[in-house]
Amino acid sequence: MRFNDKLRLAWKKNNSLVCVGLDPDLSRLPAGMAQQRESIFEFNKTIIDATHDVVCAYKPQIAYFSAYSAEEQLEQTIQYIKTHYPDIPVILDSKRGDIGSTAQKYAVEAFERYQADAVTINPYMGFDSAEPFLNYQDRGVILLCRTSNRGAGDIQDLIVDGVPLYERVADLVANQWNKHNNCLLVVGATWPEQMAKIRNIVGDMPFLVPGAGAQGGDVEQLVKAGKTADGTGLIVNSSRGVLYASNGPDFVEAARNEVIKLRDLINQFR
Amino acid sequence: MRFNDKLRLAWKKNNSLVCVGLDPDLSRLPAGMAQQRESIFEFNKTIIDATHDVVCAYKPQIAYFSAYSAEEQLEQTIQYIKTHYPDIPVILDSKRGDIGSTAQKYAVEAFERYQADAVTINPYMGFDSAEPFLNYQDRGVILLCRTSNRGAGDIQDLIVDGVPLYERVADLVANQWNKHNNCLLVVGATWPEQMAKIRNIVGDMPFLVPGAGAQGGDVEQLVKAGKTADGTGLIVNSSRGVLYASNGPDFVEAARNEVIKLRDLINQFR
Structure with missing residues (x-):
């Protein structure tokens, strides 16, 4: 299935535009979880199990794995989502960029090694x-x-x-690079005015929207600026706001509640 | 020691501006070397042993390791250079780019996990x-x-x-981002005219120059366009042209000869 179709189904199934960013920071794991590489998959699994029915996507950020030599934990995390919640697309946030033969190797990294449904570049x-x-062509390519x-x-x-x-980039992507209809754009939640202009340029192309949580973008403004006519078009990411909602034994519940709160807030303005 | 000082000493010691790019492609390894992940370190080691006295730097390109799940071979390769040829700086070519806390994790990846002397971003x-x-501050940061x-x-x-x-980027880097005097720029060998303009903007800031080998940039033109007053200022990279100079049992000699040929050609015009 093509990425944009998978995304559309996930938006609908869970009535949610929320994406949970998986940025596992060992120093911020819940109390009682050992600050070691092996905890990363366990932590992610717990968060995924607690949120899979209220999100439209997961977005592991690869730097949080590679800094800890935890590529295996990243593989396990994506494999876990694909096995247990195959309807939820996985976006590998790696923001790669290089030329020809090297870009080809990065594409292999994202799409074959990690089996991501989409990647940021x-x-x-x-x-x-x-x-x-x-x-x-069946994967999503999300350009900054x-x-x-x-x-x-x-x-x-x-x-x-x-x-x-950035408007020129939006125009290039929409009108020249999107031949296979598999491009998306990263548009930060912190700039609703710019988001509205970009929406105007690119039609219904979906946006990955970082910055709605910890970085403090205003949800009402961003949804109104970025949604498409059918009330979708956005993958609103929250990472730290969800993962570290609580450091105590209630962290699972707290994470789920944060996602539901953000989902409901977004849905008010769709 | 600061990166630019280490680079200057390597330029001088080996009388060379040539950097060998380590882009290990399993499908192009010499005949007789098994096309498997474990061969990567062995191949790199052989190339390094054969060229360490005629180069100014090594530049492993991380995509060629991550596509093969070969992070361990990358660690071994860099460790080998630092142990056996500690005067030769290692540039990790990863072209990372992300914000605040994530960029911090990428910096940990490059400078702490892999112990690179410099990184491309x-x-x-x-x-x-x-x-x-x-x-x-002791590491080099090489901006595209x-x-x-x-x-x-x-x-x-x-x-x-x-x-x-690109001129605006050069200006920003030279005049605003280079507070610790540890910035360098990527300037392709294929654009000598642009290189001359950039040299004019940034003074003596070193350039990492890809594209002199397989991509076919003209060496005379690029050296004249990019060198500094003392005949240095350039890290001229060749990857595939060196690594795959021969596929036969003479691949070690062929690789060394390619480096010497490029070094001597560059030195004619310094």
């Missing part, structure tokens, strides 16, 4: 750096457009032919 | 995505500026305030 190196990913961080504007807001670079 | 997400790397591939211009050549984006 960086557009700075141009079309031929995206092409090896795009050629996996306007990110949620403080310094996002340093490069992304520079004015090109009268419009900010 | 992508500037698209802005200063705060580079900062966690820059804070390792003008890459060597066909599609490089799709984004990098867009005109911002009358100059191409």
Whole structure:
């Protein structure tokens, strides 16, 4: 099944636009869980079991695994989702970007080794750096457009032919790179005004939206700015706000409650 | 020792601006070497032993390891260089780019897990995505500026305030991001004209130059365009042209000869 179809079914099935970001930080694991590599899969599994019916996607962030030499835990985590909750798409957040033969190896990493349904990539190196990913036509390729961080504007807001670079990237992706209809964009929750402009440029292309949780984007504004006509179009990610909602023995319940709270808040404005 | 000092000593010691890129492709290993993950370290070790006195750096490209689940072979490779040839800096080519806490994990991956002397990163997400790397003041941070591939211009050549984006990136890095004097730039060998302009903007900042080998950049032009007043300033990378110079039993000699040929060609024009 193509990624965008899988995503659409997950949005509908769980009536949710919430994606849980799996950013396992050993120093922030719940009390009682050993701060060691082996805990990572166990922690992720617990979070996944507690939230699988209220999310539209999971997004493991690969840096949180590779910093701990925990590639095996990442493999186990994705395998677990695919085995137990096969309707929920997995987005590998790795923001890779390189040329031809190297990009091909990164595509193998994401789509064959880790079996991700979609991957985030960086557009700075141009079309031929995206092409090896795009050629996996049943997978999603999520290009950075306007990110949620403080310094996002340093490069992304520079004015090109009268419009900010991120609008130009959105235009390039929508009108030139999306030949197989498998592109998505990263558009930060912290910039609803920019999100509305990008929505205008790209039609119904889905957005992966970081920054709604810990980074504090306003949910009402972002949903109104980014939703498509049918009230979807958004994968609203929360990582730390969910994973570390509580450090105590109630962490599972607290994580689930955070997801439900965010889901319901989003659904008010769809 | 700071990265730029280590690099300067290596340039001098081996009278070489050549960097060997370690892109181990299992399907291209020499005849007689098993096409399996375990061969990767053995192959790299052989290449390193054959070239350590004629290079200024090694540059393992992480995608060629992660596609094969060969993180351990990458660790072994870097460890081998640091143990046996500690004067030769190791550049981890991973082109990472993410924000705050995630960028911090990527910096841990590059500088602590793999113990790289320098790392390549992508500037698209802005200063705060580079900062966690820059804070390792003894390590080098090599930012993508003008890459060597066909599609490089799709984004990098867009005109911002009358100059191409890559010049703006060079200016930002040289004048705002380089507070600890540990920034370098990626400037492709295939664009000598652009390289000369960038050299003009950034003074003596070293360039990592891909594309001189398999991608076919002209060596005379690139050296003249990119060298600093003292005849250095360049880390000229060749990967496939060296690693796969021969597929036969003479592959070690062939690899060494390719490096020497490129070194001597460069030195003619320094």
